Amino acid sequence: MTILTSVASLEIDELTKTYGRTKALDGVSLSAGRGVIGLLGPNGAGKTTLLRMVATVLAPDSGSLRLLGLDPADPGQRIEIRRRLGYLPQSPGLYANFTPFDLVDYVAVLKEHTDRDWRRDETRRLLESVGLADVMHQKIRRLSGGMKQRVALAAAMVGSPDLLVLDEPANGLDPDQRLQLRSLLSQSSTVLMSTHNISEVGALCQSVYVMFSGRVRFAGTPAELAGLAVGRVWEDDSQDPRAIRSWMTATGAFRHLGEPPAGAQVVDPTLDDGYLFLARQEHR
Amino acid sequence: MNPAWLAPAWLAPTARAVPWQPLAGVAACLMAVCALALTTGSWPWGVLDIAAAGLAAAVVAGLHDPAAKLLSAVPTSAARRRARREAMLVPAGVALWLAYLSVAHVVAPKVGWPVGPAVALIATGLAVVAWAPERFAIEAGVATPLMWVALARAGVVIDEQYSQVVFAFQHHPWIVTAAAAAALLMGRNR
Numbered sequence: 132m133t134i135l136t137s138v139a140s141l142e143i144d145e146l147t148k149t150y151g152r153t154k155a156l157d158g159v160s161l162s163a164g165r166g167v168i169g170l171l172g173p174n175g176a177g178k179t180t181l182l183r184m185v186a187t188v189l190a191p192d193s194g195s196l197r198l199l200g201l202d203p204a205d206p207g208q209r210i211e212i213r214r215r216l217g218y219l220p221q222s223p224g225l226y227a228n229f230t231p232f233d234l235v236d237y238v239a240v241l242k243e244h245t246d247r248d249w250r251r252d253e254t255r256r257l258l259e260s261v262g263l264a265d266v267m268h269q270k271i272r273r274l275s276g277g278m279k280q281r282v283a284l285a286a287a288m289v290g291s292p293d294l295l296v297l298d299e300p301a302n303g304l305d306p307d308q309r310l311q312l313r314s315l316l317s318q319s320s321t322v323l324m325s326t327h328n329i330s331e332v333g334a335l336c337q338s339v340y341v342m343f344s345g346r347v348r349f350a351g352t353p354a355e356l357a358g359l360a361v362g363r364v365w366e367d368d369s370q371d372p373r374a375i376r377s378w379m380t381a382t383g384a385f386r387h388l389g390e391p392p393a394g395a396q397v398v399d400p401t402l403d404d405g406y407l408f409l410a411r412q413e414h415r
Numbered sequence: 416m417n418p419a420w421l422a423p424a425w426l427a428p429t430a431r432a433v434p435w436q437p438l439a440g441v442a443a444c445l446m447a448v449c450a451l452a453l454t455t456g457s458w459p460w461g462v463l464d465i466a467a468a469g470l471a472a473a474v475v476a477g478l479h480d481p482a483a484k485l486l487s488a489v490p491t492s493a494a495r496r497r498a499r500r501e502a503m504l505v506p507a508g509v510a511l512w513l514a515y516l517s518v519a520h521v522v523a524p525k526v527g528w529p530v531g532p533a534v535a536l537i538a539t540g541l542a543v544v545a546w547a548p549e550r551f552a553i554e555a556g557v558a559t560p561l562m563w564v565a566l567a568r569a570g571v572v573i574d575e576q577y578s579q580v581v582f583a584f585q586h587h588p589w590i591v592t593a594a595a596a597a598a599l600l601m602g603r604n605r
Contacts (some may be wrong), residue, residue: 220484222484223482223485225479240424242489255464283485
């Protein structure tokens with residue numbers, strides 16, 4: 132399944148990757164232009180493997196990949212891609228004895244930004260944009276988990292990359308920081324991000340891919356994902372054993388997912404409902 | 416984009432990013448050995464190869480990079496970043512070894528200047544890091560000089576050929592160093 136949006140920054144065709152007997156990616160294809168692309172799926176679905184390939188960190192066993200019109204398999208083009216790419220891995224390590232300012236500045240050096248004044252301005256701008264202006268000169272070892280995550284995010288965004296690859300960027304962020312993240316990402320050009328937070332996808336992403344067992348099982352807009360559960364969500368006052376999933380909502384009513392019984396009060400599905408329905412189909 | 420231009424910018428943060436603690440720990444141990452030797456007036460001959468192995472392991476341990484994942488997609492390759500660390504760690508390790516030997520000379524002039532075995536062990540550890548799978552490269556590199564010296568110390572000699580290999584870092588240190596340096600260069604872009 133493929134979504135085409137304007138000029139593709141990302142063109143992925145039939146990627147495969149195997150670790151021992153495990154097929155981490157099994158013929159994944161996707162294409163995307165500007166905008167935020169969400170990647171959903173359970174743990175072990177292959178999201179991180181795919182993101183590492185898009186970040187040029189991991190080579191596929193087979194299939195082709197073009198990023199920003201360039202081929203990462205070619206060493207020269209890979210370096211050019213890396214100049215225009217930002218990558219936030221899952222649980223990134225940081226230098227505890229650095230300050231956020233030092234770390235982001237160092238990343239800018241490694242991204243070949245030679246102008247010291249430019250680096251300092253960029254570092255300050257990024258740390259302010261992630262809300263770390265007050266602690267930019269404190270040692271990283273003294274920062275909270277959420278602050279460290281934002282330092283790493285700032286480091287990934289050095290030089291306003293054309294392609295931003297983020298592996299669970301909202302990890303450890305509080306609700307206010309999540310909103311800040313949304314605002315930051317909505318200003319970026321092409322963002323591919325994995326997340327377990329479905330509401331993040333609904334709020335931010337123009338398109339969404341859902342992966343299970345190394346394959347893309349859904350590609351579409353968040354509204355289309357929610358639409359998968361149209362007519363399959365109903366509410367009533369008690370738990371319904373016929374439902375494939377049931378849970379109590381904040382109002383005290385029970386929300387059910389599955390084939391509604393006759394006369395059930397069918398309600399509009401959310402993105403969570405669509406995802407859960409897809410996951411249920413997958414596990415059948 | 417001139418690397419010479421970049422040198423002042425990467426030098427200080429790279430030096431700060433290197434974990435110097437293992438080398439500092441080995442330096443403290445070597446200082447303790449020296450202090451003991453100066454006090455007693457006799458040199459502990461038996462610890463020379465162990466000291467060399469510890470030093471080599473500490474130099475290799477300095478390549479550990481906690482931010483490697485975050486930096487994995489920057490245009491400055493991991494090999495280049497590692498080479499920069501090596502350019503700091505190896506001279507520091509060799510300088511420490513020379514300082515150790517110079518104290519040894521005061522107590523026991525017969526020690527000579529056995530720089531070769533230490534350099535061979537360091538080079539071998541670094542070569543292993545360049546070729547071992549990324550997920551345990553540093554651990555393998557750290558273990559190599561320690562294991563090698565442990566094998567030699569254990570006196571495991573099955574035959575003449577085996578003995579040549581086990582004691583190669585002592586008997587032919589510069590050949591070992593040259594081979595390890597070649598392996599290091601060939602493995603730098605892996």
